[in-house]
Structure formats: C-alpha cells, structure tokens
Amino acid sequence: MTAEVTGLRADARRNRDQIVAAAKQWFAVQGPDVPMEEIARAAGVGVGTLYRRFPDREALIRAVVRESLTISVAEARAALAEEPTAWQALVRVLRQSRELRLIVRLTTAAQPAKTIVKDDEESSELRRAMIEVLDNVVHAAQAEGALRTDVDTGDVSMLFTLLVRPVPLQDEETAELARERCTALVLDGLRAHTGTPLPGRPLTAADVGL
Amino acid sequence: MTAEVTGLRADARRNRDQIVAAAKQWFAVQGPDVPMEEIARAAGVGVGTLYRRFPDREALIRAVVRESLTISVAEARAALAEEPTAWQALVRVLRQSRELRLIVRLTTAAQPAKTIVKDDEESSELRRAMIEVLDNVVHAAQAEGALRTDVDTGDVSMLFTLLVRPVPLQDEETAELARERCTALVLDGLRAHTGTPLPGRPLTAADVGL
Amino acid sequence: MTAEVTGLRADARRNRDQIVAAAKQWFAVQGPDVPMEEIARAAGVGVGTLYRRFPDREALIRAVVRESLTISVAEARAALAEEPTAWQALVRVLRQSRELRLIVRLTTAAQPAKTIVKDDEESSELRRAMIEVLDNVVHAAQAEGALRTDVDTGDVSMLFTLLVRPVPLQDEETAELARERCTALVLDGLRAHTGTPLPGRPLTAADVGL
Amino acid sequence: MTAEVTGLRADARRNRDQIVAAAKQWFAVQGPDVPMEEIARAAGVGVGTLYRRFPDREALIRAVVRESLTISVAEARAALAEEPTAWQALVRVLRQSRELRLIVRLTTAAQPAKTIVKDDEESSELRRAMIEVLDNVVHAAQAEGALRTDVDTGDVSMLFTLLVRPVPLQDEETAELARERCTALVLDGLRAHTGTPLPGRPLTAADVGL
DNA sequence: TATGAATGAGTTTTCATTCAT
DNA sequence: AATGAATGAAAACTCATTCAT
Structure with a gap:
C-alpha cells in the first residue's frame, strides 16, 4: 500500500487504482476466481497491464485484502472514537460492513486465499491492528455493562x-x-442480562485466528 | 428421487448412489466446482458412468440437493414429532445441520446453483414441504411463548x-x-421476552425465497 | 518405458507412440521449446490428449530421452557384439547417431533439459548403461592398439x-x-597412428555457407 | 557499423554500445531468445530506448553479429600477420574463439538467425572477408606442409x-x-603427419558428466 | 453398460512491440 | 530523446463433455 504504489506515473497510478477497484467489485460478487480478463476489462485496461502491476492472482488478492483491511481498521477506529458508548461503536462496526464483507468473502474461499493473508506481513499487521481495536471495543462494552461477559x-x-x-x-x-x-x-x-449461559468458554481473538 | 432412479439394475443403482454420495462429500468440502473426474474417482467409477447417470454437472447438483432436502425435511418432521416442545424441535433442527449445510453451500455458491433448485419441480416441492414444517415449528414455538413474536x-x-x-x-x-x-x-x-424490537416486519418464508 | 505404457488400450497406445514420435521429430529440428500444440498436431491428436499422457513438457522430454537412450544403448551394444574389432564398433556407434543427436540436442539446450535427465532414475540408469558400453568399446579399442591411449x-x-x-x-x-x-x-x-584419406572432396567455404 | 552509428550524440552512442554489449552477454549465455527487457535492463536503459535504436530483435542480432564478425576478422588478420607460421595462426584463431563462439551460437539457433546474416549486406561482406582470411591461412598452412592437403x-x-x-x-x-x-x-x-600428446590427463566419463 | 480416451474451448501468464508522458 | 506503461497475441495447461472400445 506504500512502496508498492508510490512513484508511479500519474496514469499508471490511476490504472492501478482502477484495477484494484474492479477487482474488489468482481471479488465481491463472484469470489476470488473471476477470470483476470474480466477484471482487466472492468478496469478498462488490457490483461498485460494488470499483470504488469500484479504478477499473479495472488498479488492482486493481496492488494485487495490490504486495502480493505486498511479501510476496515480505519472505520473501526473512527467508530470507537466517535460513538458515545462502546456498545454503539460495536453496533456501528457491525453495520459498516462493506469492506469486511469482502475480506471475509476472500479469506473464506475454499481454494487459495486464507494463506495469502497469513503469508503477507502487511496484512498480518493490519489484522493485528484490527484485533486490537476489536478487543478494545469488546472489553469497553463489557465494562459499560452493555455486552454480556461470557463472550470475548x-x-x-x-x-x-x-x-x-x-x-x-x-x-x-x-x-x-x-x-x-x-x-x-x-x-x-449479545446484550448483557440475557438468557442462557453459552457453552464452553469465551473465545479470544487468538482462538479464532483473526 | 422417484422415476429417475427406479428400474435401474441393482449394480447401476449402486453406482448411482455411490456417485451421489461422493458428490456430497466433495461438494461439502470444495463447493460445487470440483472436477467431475474427482467425483467419479471417489465413487469408484469412470467419468463415463457418471455422465451416463447425470448428463451434466447441474443434474448432479440437482440430485444432491434433492437428496439432502429429502433428508432435511424428514429430520425436521422427526424433530417436530419427537421433541416435547416446539422450541426444542427448533433447536434440534438447527443442530442437525449436516444436510442443511450442504444445501446452503450449494445454493449460495456464486455461479450455478440457485437457479437449479428454482427450476426443478421436485426440489421446489421439497422446499415447500420444508417451509411448511418450519412454519409449523416456528408458529408452535411462538404459541408456546418460547420464541419471540416479532420474527417469522x-x-x-x-x-x-x-x-x-x-x-x-x-x-x-x-x-x-x-x-x-x-x-x-x-x-x-430468538428467545421471547428479550431486548430491542427488530427493525422492519417479520420475514416470511416467501420473503427470503426458501 | 515399461509400467508407464503397458496396459493402455490399443488406440491409446498408438496415440502415445505417435506423440512421442512427433515430439522426437520436432525436438530434433526445433529443440525442446516447440509449442505443444505443434507436436499434438503432428501426432494427429488434440492438445488434451497430449497432456493426458504427459502432464507437462518435462514429462514429454523425459519420455523422448528415455526412448532415445534405450535405442542408443541397444545400438551401441549391437555394434560391440557384431563388429569384428572394437575400433570398428566405435566407428559404427559414432555413425549411428540419429538418436544420440537428439539426446544431445535436448540435454544441451540452455533452459530446462539437463536437469530432467539428472532427476529421472530410469534415464540415469540408461546413462550408466551407455557409459558402460562406451567404456568397454574404448578400452577394447585401446587394447587392440587402434585407439590412442592418452584418451578415455x-x-x-x-x-x-x-x-x-x-x-x-x-x-x-x-x-x-x-x-x-x-x-x-x-x-x-583418435587413431593410434593416423593418416587415412578423407572421403569425398574438399569442401569450400561456399559449400558450408560460412 | 558505419552509417547506422555515425552522427549519434555522444550519449546516444554510449547507449547503443551498452545495449550491444549487454546483448552479447545475454546472447552468449541464453541464446537469441532472451527477453528484450532483460537486455535493456543489463544495458541500463529502458526498452523504449532499445527499440529506438534497434527496431526489432532481428536488428539487434544483426548488430551483434556484425560487431562480432568485425572483431573476428580483425583477430584472424592479426593472427596471420603476427604468427611466425600459418599453422600457428590457424591454431591461434581456433583458440581466440570468444567472438566466434557467439556468432556460431546465434547463427545456428533454430528460429531466426541464419537468415539474418544472409539477408544483411554488411554481414555478408564481413563473412566474405572472414572466408578470405581463412582461405589464406589454410592454403598457406598447406603450402608449409603443416596442414593435410585433402581438406579445404x-x-x-x-x-x-x-x-x-x-x-x-x-x-x-x-x-x-x-x-x-x-x-x-x-x-x-588436421596435421599432415599427426601424433602430439594431449594436454592434461585422460578424462573419465564421470569427469564430463555423460 | 462401463470405461477411460479424445477433444477443444477457456484461463493464466509471458513478452515483443507500440505509445503516452 | 528517454522512459517505462499499455497492449494483445501466443503458449501452457485444465477440465467439462463426447465417443470409441
């Protein structure tokens, strides 16, 4: 997201962004297997251009995930900062889900994608940041008495x-x-007070690998 | 599930069943795009045999969906008949989810599947049967006072x-x-009594198209 | 050369042989990079057929090298067995070079091929057999006094x-x-004493095009 | 070698030379098919610059061949002028083979190259010059009684x-x-009478890896 | 009838060459 | 004039589906 895209000529930069945008759209509706040519067409460039910027499908997925994660983290932080209560922040994060939806879609696909994120340092760091924000929101909401305490x-x-x-x-x-x-x-x-106790123990972020 | 499979010689019938079983397994783990040859191999038959029985991938998916739906309906009926309360029947249906999981996996895949069920009379009938059972369970559970009444x-x-x-x-x-x-x-x-009222109106089975 | 090709249906076997034959021809004139489709066309089959039998280019090269090596070894053995002197056997081997030429062509190409032979057990074994025959011929020719003794x-x-x-x-x-x-x-x-007249006539520069 | 390169600005000229030098290196190790971009990179210029100077791959090969031939001819002439006997000149030419090696590499490659030389007047002229020198060397060596007379x-x-x-x-x-x-x-x-001991020691099969 | 072989269209990827900056 | 971005055609390879045995 940084070195990778800095120092591109203006037009190249524009193309790159269009490619990522096109990929996000297609990935969102068809999953990570859409023909590269489809993405190129949607971006208004030739396949060659796509491949110059992203040497293979993995690289493209990686770029998309990074971008979505970056936005998601920013959104979550904004929610935490701006909402009056942590509970409301939680609700807002849950509703601001367009980017999250894409990430889940990609990292959940059977074939390739989970590993891509695992193996990418930048994504991992973003993932950690995301966890941190979520941890904060969750624990604050519990401290407020809004969120049930048998979850994590x-x-x-x-x-x-x-x-x-x-x-x-x-x-x-x-x-x-x-x-x-x-x-x-x-x-x-998820509200406090409620019903029956949940089975097992609260699952931490580490438990679910996010 | 009837005309299609009646009147097959015993061995042919066995082949058919093995193919469907193999398809269920592969579809469950890889989704509906697994190579046909993989399925054939898992079934212990040649591709030719597979194609004799199921003219194309759609036909195979259709057969799998039918079988899973049939089982699901039966399971749901059994739950309703055997559990002391409708709420418990609801819980049991929700937990007996292996077949349901497969159906969902197939019918939510991007490419081919939703239509397959729509266009197949037998599946549609099964779907209706499923809805009927679910309707019964849901409304009975509400009558019991166990299930919140602002859902359908x-x-x-x-x-x-x-x-x-x-x-x-x-x-x-x-x-x-x-x-x-x-x-x-x-x-x-889903429990009665609870929290905040849900937005909108209760969604019927027709609303969600299942 | 054995398990790999036994038990194929007659027609499949014929195709396989045609593919290898076509590959030998093309490899001989164009080197190991000829388009696979060219080879398929020359063999009178579709690309798919070629790939069914040889999962990738390496597999095809391997098969060709194996076949050529097998023939070469047999030819060399025949020469040693049939010629009255070892020297004559040496000469004959050197002249019976069609298959050898192909092997050299393939294993000498810049890109891929040397490794293929190295990594293939069957080829390595054939190579060893070839060396053994050559060793025999060479040393026998030296014992005869025909081949100079400062070579091996x-x-x-x-x-x-x-x-x-x-x-x-x-x-x-x-x-x-x-x-x-x-x-x-x-x-x-290579002669121990040297000095036979060359066949034909002196070739001018124009004759050989340089 | 003349009109083509005269009248270039100093830096343009430097670029051209670097490109040819880079091409010679790559052609020597990988043959005439190296990606143009590789050559451009090695020359420290963009592909665009390469193509400005050499409209296509053929033109580049042609330039390389011309340069190598020019050097080869000069080397051969120097050998003939400087060595005490024609035979020694012959030996020296044969050993000064770096440029010759490159030419052979390029002109014997399957795809493109033989024709390139044929169709290029300047190369043809150099070729003729080369032949002339070789003719001189060969015939002089035969006149000396050093080279067998049944070759040309x-x-x-x-x-x-x-x-x-x-x-x-x-x-x-x-x-x-x-x-x-x-x-x-x-x-x-090639000697008229033959029989010098070979340098080094006998090489076993293992030594040369065949 | 079962089998597995053959086909060929669809995808990914590379690279020579052209063109905008 | 130099650069490196964009293009698109070509090549490798996969797999759904048809067909000969």
Missing part, C-alpha cells in the same frame, strides 16, 4: 464473520432488510 | 443459513465450539 | 557430443558429407 | 563451428580442459 473478541468476530457473508436473495431490498434484522437479533443475543 | 419463518431460516455456513478455522475442535456458541447466542436472541 | 571415455563422448550437434547447412546432402568428413577427421585424430 | 577452408570452418559450440559441463574448469583436449585432438587430425 473471538466470539464477536465469529458472529461478524457469519453476518457479513453474502446473503443471496433475489431482490437487494429484502436482502438488506434481512441482514438488518439478523444483525439486530444477534446484537440482542 | 423467513427470519429463522435466514439465521439458519448464516449459522450453517462453513467456518474456516484452523482446528476442527475450535470450529465446532465456535459454531456451538454462535448457535446458542442466536437462540438466545 | 570422457574424451570420446565429448567428441561425440560435438560431432553430433545439428549442422545447420542449407542442403541436407552437403550437411551429410560435411558430417562424414568431420567424423573421419576426428577418427583420424 | 570449408572443412576447417566446419570443425571450428563444432569445437566452438558451448560445452554444457558442470564446472567451468573441466569444460575448459575438455575444450582444450578436443581442440588438440582435432588439430592432430
């Missing part, structure tokens, strides 16, 4: 991961509503 | 769909625990 | 390697004659 | 061509020795 960051991110998955419904409007309601319901389940 | 079958199946998605965690043990805890937490959210 | 098998095979290289001359007839004369001259150099 | 320049250059080919041996030291011994042996074959 791992549980919360697990639930995020599930909620964030693409919901393949015919019309986007219903899909949106469904997502809203599921989110609300899960938040309800 | 669509919400419930939506949540099922989410929970049932494969959770890509390193070790299977933690994955299982995570799944358990998420399920418990969602069930908590 | 390495020198001889080095000279073979050089002589066997493709001579890119316009017309094949002159090329053949040139090869003959070079061979004769080198044999002269 | 074509035979000699054929032998040069063979000896000059890259010898793919593991370590460069052995390769050098092998080349020396082969050269000596061929010279022996």
Whole structure:
C-alpha cells in the first residue's frame, strides 16, 4: 500500500487504482476466481497491464485484502472514537460492513486465499491492528455493562464473520432488510442480562485466528 | 428421487448412489466446482458412468440437493414429532445441520446453483414441504411463548443459513465450539421476552425465497 | 518405458507412440521449446490428449530421452557384439547417431533439459548403461592398439557430443558429407597412428555457407 | 557499423554500445531468445530506448553479429600477420574463439538467425572477408606442409563451428580442459603427419558428466 | 453398460512491440 | 530523446463433455 504504489506515473497510478477497484467489485460478487480478463476489462485496461502491476492472482488478492483491511481498521477506529458508548461503536462496526464483507468473502474461499493473508506481513499487521481495536471495543462494552461477559473478541468476530457473508436473495431490498434484522437479533443475543449461559468458554481473538 | 432412479439394475443403482454420495462429500468440502473426474474417482467409477447417470454437472447438483432436502425435511418432521416442545424441535433442527449445510453451500455458491433448485419441480416441492414444517415449528414455538413474536419463518431460516455456513478455522475442535456458541447466542436472541424490537416486519418464508 | 505404457488400450497406445514420435521429430529440428500444440498436431491428436499422457513438457522430454537412450544403448551394444574389432564398433556407434543427436540436442539446450535427465532414475540408469558400453568399446579399442591411449571415455563422448550437434547447412546432402568428413577427421585424430584419406572432396567455404 | 552509428550524440552512442554489449552477454549465455527487457535492463536503459535504436530483435542480432564478425576478422588478420607460421595462426584463431563462439551460437539457433546474416549486406561482406582470411591461412598452412592437403577452408570452418559450440559441463574448469583436449585432438587430425600428446590427463566419463 | 480416451474451448501468464508522458 | 506503461497475441495447461472400445 506504500512502496508498492508510490512513484508511479500519474496514469499508471490511476490504472492501478482502477484495477484494484474492479477487482474488489468482481471479488465481491463472484469470489476470488473471476477470470483476470474480466477484471482487466472492468478496469478498462488490457490483461498485460494488470499483470504488469500484479504478477499473479495472488498479488492482486493481496492488494485487495490490504486495502480493505486498511479501510476496515480505519472505520473501526473512527467508530470507537466517535460513538458515545462502546456498545454503539460495536453496533456501528457491525453495520459498516462493506469492506469486511469482502475480506471475509476472500479469506473464506475454499481454494487459495486464507494463506495469502497469513503469508503477507502487511496484512498480518493490519489484522493485528484490527484485533486490537476489536478487543478494545469488546472489553469497553463489557465494562459499560452493555455486552454480556461470557463472550470475548473471538466470539464477536465469529458472529461478524457469519453476518457479513453474502446473503443471496433475489431482490437487494429484502436482502438488506434481512441482514438488518439478523444483525439486530444477534446484537440482542449479545446484550448483557440475557438468557442462557453459552457453552464452553469465551473465545479470544487468538482462538479464532483473526 | 422417484422415476429417475427406479428400474435401474441393482449394480447401476449402486453406482448411482455411490456417485451421489461422493458428490456430497466433495461438494461439502470444495463447493460445487470440483472436477467431475474427482467425483467419479471417489465413487469408484469412470467419468463415463457418471455422465451416463447425470448428463451434466447441474443434474448432479440437482440430485444432491434433492437428496439432502429429502433428508432435511424428514429430520425436521422427526424433530417436530419427537421433541416435547416446539422450541426444542427448533433447536434440534438447527443442530442437525449436516444436510442443511450442504444445501446452503450449494445454493449460495456464486455461479450455478440457485437457479437449479428454482427450476426443478421436485426440489421446489421439497422446499415447500420444508417451509411448511418450519412454519409449523416456528408458529408452535411462538404459541408456546418460547420464541419471540416479532420474527417469522423467513427470519429463522435466514439465521439458519448464516449459522450453517462453513467456518474456516484452523482446528476442527475450535470450529465446532465456535459454531456451538454462535448457535446458542442466536437462540438466545430468538428467545421471547428479550431486548430491542427488530427493525422492519417479520420475514416470511416467501420473503427470503426458501 | 515399461509400467508407464503397458496396459493402455490399443488406440491409446498408438496415440502415445505417435506423440512421442512427433515430439522426437520436432525436438530434433526445433529443440525442446516447440509449442505443444505443434507436436499434438503432428501426432494427429488434440492438445488434451497430449497432456493426458504427459502432464507437462518435462514429462514429454523425459519420455523422448528415455526412448532415445534405450535405442542408443541397444545400438551401441549391437555394434560391440557384431563388429569384428572394437575400433570398428566405435566407428559404427559414432555413425549411428540419429538418436544420440537428439539426446544431445535436448540435454544441451540452455533452459530446462539437463536437469530432467539428472532427476529421472530410469534415464540415469540408461546413462550408466551407455557409459558402460562406451567404456568397454574404448578400452577394447585401446587394447587392440587402434585407439590412442592418452584418451578415455570422457574424451570420446565429448567428441561425440560435438560431432553430433545439428549442422545447420542449407542442403541436407552437403550437411551429410560435411558430417562424414568431420567424423573421419576426428577418427583420424583418435587413431593410434593416423593418416587415412578423407572421403569425398574438399569442401569450400561456399559449400558450408560460412 | 558505419552509417547506422555515425552522427549519434555522444550519449546516444554510449547507449547503443551498452545495449550491444549487454546483448552479447545475454546472447552468449541464453541464446537469441532472451527477453528484450532483460537486455535493456543489463544495458541500463529502458526498452523504449532499445527499440529506438534497434527496431526489432532481428536488428539487434544483426548488430551483434556484425560487431562480432568485425572483431573476428580483425583477430584472424592479426593472427596471420603476427604468427611466425600459418599453422600457428590457424591454431591461434581456433583458440581466440570468444567472438566466434557467439556468432556460431546465434547463427545456428533454430528460429531466426541464419537468415539474418544472409539477408544483411554488411554481414555478408564481413563473412566474405572472414572466408578470405581463412582461405589464406589454410592454403598457406598447406603450402608449409603443416596442414593435410585433402581438406579445404570449408572443412576447417566446419570443425571450428563444432569445437566452438558451448560445452554444457558442470564446472567451468573441466569444460575448459575438455575444450582444450578436443581442440588438440582435432588439430592432430588436421596435421599432415599427426601424433602430439594431449594436454592434461585422460578424462573419465564421470569427469564430463555423460 | 462401463470405461477411460479424445477433444477443444477457456484461463493464466509471458513478452515483443507500440505509445503516452 | 528517454522512459517505462499499455497492449494483445501466443503458449501452457485444465477440465467439462463426447465417443470409441
């Protein structure tokens, strides 16, 4: 995200950004296996250009993940800084999920992607930053008495991961509503006071590998 | 599930079943794009045999979905019949999720699958049967006072769909625990009495298209 | 050469042989980089067929080298067995060079091929067999007093390697004659006493195109 | 070598020379197919600059061949002028083979190169000059009684061509020795009476890796 | 009928060459 | 004039599907 893109000529830089943007869109709808040529076309460049910038599919996925993670971390930090309560920050993070959705989509695909993030130092660092923010939010929300205390960051991110998955419904409007309601319901389940104790022990971020 | 498989010689029938079984296994781990030859090999037959029975990949997916749906419906009915309360039936359905997981995996894959079910009369019928059972369970659980009344079958199946998605965690043990805890937490959210009212209106089965 | 090709259906076997034959021809004239599709076309099959039998270019090269080495070893043994003197056997080996030429061509190419032979057990074994025969021929020829005694098998095979290289001359007839004369001259150099007349006529610069 | 390079600004001229030098190095190790960008990088210029100077690969090869031929001719003339006997001049030419080796490498490559020289007037002229010198050397050596009289320049250059080919041996030291011994042996074959001892020691099969 | 061979279209990737900066 | 970005055609390889045995 830094050395990699600095010092490009203006037009090259623009192309690079268009490629990443196109990749994000296609990855979001089709997963990480979309034909490279499709992405190139969507970016308005030839395949060759794509390959000059990203030597192979992995490199492109890596770039997309980095960018999405960067944005996600920033969004989470903003939520924590701006919302009056940690609980509200939690809710906001959960709703600001466009980028997260993409990351989950990519890192969840059967074939290639989990490893890509694991093996990339920059991604790993971003991942750590993300965990840190989440930890803060979760523990603060518990300190507020808003979040049940038998969960930990791992549980919360697990639930995020599930909620964030693409919901393949015919019309986007219903899909949106469904997502809203599921989110609300899960938040309800996360609220303090509630019901039955959860099985096992709170899962930490380390437990779930995020 | 009927005309299609009746009147086959015993060995042909056995082949067919092995193919479907192999497909279920591969689809479960790799999604609907596994090489046909992989499936054939796992079934212990040649590709030719596979294609004699299932003219193309769609036909095979359709057969798998039908079989899984059939089992799922039966399981759901059994739960309703055998559990003392509708709530417990609901919980059991949610936990007996192996077949459901496969269906979700197949019908949410980007490329081919949603349509397959839509366009197949037998699957549609099974789907309707499934909805009927779920409707019964849901409304009975609400009548019992166990399930919150601002949800409907669509919400419930939506949540099922989410929970049932494969959770890509390193070790299977933690994955299982995570799944358990998420399920418990969602069930908590579904319990009557609870928290904040959900946005919008209860989603029916028709709303979510299952 | 054995397990690999046994038990193929008659037609498959025929195809396999045609592919190897086509590869030998193309490799001989163009080196190991000929487009796979060219080879497939020459063999009268689709690329797919070629790749079914030989998973990648290396596998094909390996098969060709094995076959050529096998033939070369057999030829060398036949020469040793049938010629009245070891010297004559040496001469015959040096002239029966079609297969050897191919091997040299392949194992000499800059890019890929040397390693292929090194890493292949069957090829290595054949190579050892070849060396053994050559050792026998060389030492017997020295014992006869025909071959100078300040050389050994390495020198001889080095000279073979050089002589066997493709001579890119316009017309094949002159090329053949040139090869003959070079061979004769080198044999002269290898003789214990030296001095036989060369066949044909002196070749002018124009004859050989340099 | 003349019109083409005259009238270039000093820095342009320097670029051109660096490109040719880089090309010579790469061609010598990888043959005429090295990626143009590799050559440009080695020359410390962009591809664009390379293409400004040499419209396509052929033009570059042509330039390299011209330069090497020019040097070779000069070397051969120097040998003839400076050595006490024509035979010694012949030997020296055969040993001063770096440039010759490159020419042979380029002009014997399968794909493009033979024609390039044929179709280039300047190269053809150099070729003729080369032949003339060789003719002189050869005939003078025969007049001296040193070179056998049943060969002519074509035979000699054929032998040069063979000896000059890259010898793919593991370590460069052995390769050098092998080349020396082969050269000596061929010279022996070329001698009017024959019979000098070879340098070094007999090479075993293991020595040369075949 | 079962088998596995053959086909060929679809994808990824590379690189010579052209062109904008 | 120099640079390096963009292009697109070519080559390797995979796999769904058809067909001969």
